[in-house]
């Protein structure tokens with residue numbers, strides 16, 4: 001029978017199929033961070049269990065860590081406790097760990113691919129919903145809760161039912177100024193935040209194949225914002241080139257054998273999907289969200305929608321609430337909204353390619369007066385690479401802050417936070433109420449668009465700056 | 468895990484769609500290394516004002532809903548992050564059952580792991596239950612997991628679907644790990660086989 005990429009990776013990891021269809025699914029890679037693991041290790045300890053495969057597990061700290069002045073340690077007591085607890089746990093259970101002061105430290109979803117830990121054809125899990133990022137390599141990667149973290153630590157498996165297959169095909173070539181972030185925001189705007197529920201999305205089509213790995217990761221990263229369990233992209237030459245030479249990837253003859261297997265993974269031409277969505281790349285513009293849900297998105301040339309035009313009562317009430325929280329009026333032009341803060345970073349857009357895109361816009365310009373603009377590399381290695389290319393100087397000369405790697409202002413969990421009422425242009429993935437700090441107002445957009453907002457002091461169409 | 472069999476309790480109406488995990492428990496409260504104690508921060512931004520005082524208009528700040536064990540909500544409940552702190556916060560507050568037209572996948576999964584029953588029912592029925600719930604203490608709802616029924620205050624029984632495997636685990640309060648370890652031999656065999664067939668995949672090692 002013809003199979004999809006998802007079917008193939010799934011089938012290769014089924015340990016046992018139970019009578020009711022639930023599968024014991026083998027997990028190849030388990031990424032662990034400080035926020036969702038303490039209770040899992042505690043559970044292991046209480047039950048006298050060990051970590052079944054430390055050699056398939058890796059731990060890193062990212063959510064809680066400060067992004068300046070690292071040598072001084074973590075000031076907030078509760079953050080420090082989570083980090084110290086992780087360090088105690090990895091030592092006690094023999095789990096490989098990248099420490100805070102290591103150059104390779106960074107956001108778990110940046111360093112998985114970067115270190116060659118995440119590879120095509122694998123099952124990859126992490127106690128974090130944006131694990132979907134790693135699906136860009138052609139792996140099945142999804143977020144799990146803390147009970148499941150404990151389950152994987154103890155058994156290296158999960159009890160799962162197969163998801164349904166969804167094909168989101170983006171065909172054609174991307175217009176000037178349109179990036180992977182705009183593609184995925186357009187997809188979410190089109191199918192909604194529950195559009196992928198119960199499904200694994202495979203992104204296909206020439207516009208997806210034409211993306212580099214960084215762009216593919218940006219797209220897969222936000223699959224969860226479309227409600228999908230995971231996002232995947234078929235591995236191809238771009239993928240293999242990316243993997244080649246990564247520290248923990250196979251090398252030499254082993255790599256050739258791995259590639260031979262990976263070549264068998266793309267969906268069969270006759271494979272059937274439960275749901276198909278087609279998007280014409282040529283119709284996508286630089287996108288920006290206006291509300292507190294990622295589906296509340298519009299092209300930068302658009303305006304804030306009018307709740308009075310929404311027929312469904314619950315939807316209208318939701319939109320009114322969003323506009324109130326975001327302090328927006330129906331009909332306001334998006335490109336006229338002044339911003340207070342610009343955040344460039346996160347597992348969605350914290351890779352070197354993203355920093356290059358931001359620096360290209362910032363070069364020779366200045367951050368607008370009164371705007372605070374942060375650039376936070378996704379990992380220590382991204383930071384080092386950017387510095388080797390002189391991008392840090394381009395950005396700091398323009399007035400951006402250049403910081404240490406971590407989740408930073410993507411979520412209000414470390415010192416980098418919005419204050420109530422601040423409006424932020426952010427390259428992260430969630431614009432929920434209070435996500436970047438209580439009362440903060442988030443507009444999601446691409447790195448180039450974020451840089452354009454920084455230098456103009458408002459949401460701006462990056463295509464106009466480039467002209 | 469506490470088994471879930473039958474529950475008769477006050478149901479709190481929360482007529483909102485897309486209640487995300489940041490609403491259920493904002494990220495700033497995730498810095499705990501324990502499972503308990505999150506109940507006071509459940510729905511923190513909806514429940515308290517900037518000074519930390521209760522907002523009287525929010526349902527869980529009103530009698531009898533302070534003791535609600537059932538929550539009725541609109542579409543896509545629990546969307547957002549994978550944080551299990553969301554079901555922990557619900558549970559710590561006392562909520563054992565959430566009824567909504569549909570749920571986000573990870574949240575749905577996490578509920579079962581913590582002895583919370585998520586019940587999916589069509590929107591038209593949710594609208595009726597929402598009206599029931601607004602009647603407060605005189606309007607207790609019963610959830611009978613064995614029979615797979617929600618019993619309205621007027622006695623009407625509404626059937627709901629649930630995965631039989633998950634139903635069994637909930638009814639018996641069984642731990643997933645014990646369940647899985649019954650397949651230990653199969654896991655060993657799978658590992659041995661893939662070690663041969665996919666020997667090209669190295670183990671993880673962080674070089675100094």
Ligand code: SF4
Pocket residue numbers: 062063107108109128130346347348406407410411428429
């Ligand atoms: S960068 Fe943001 S979305 Fe990504 S792992 Fe960190 S907190 Fe989560």
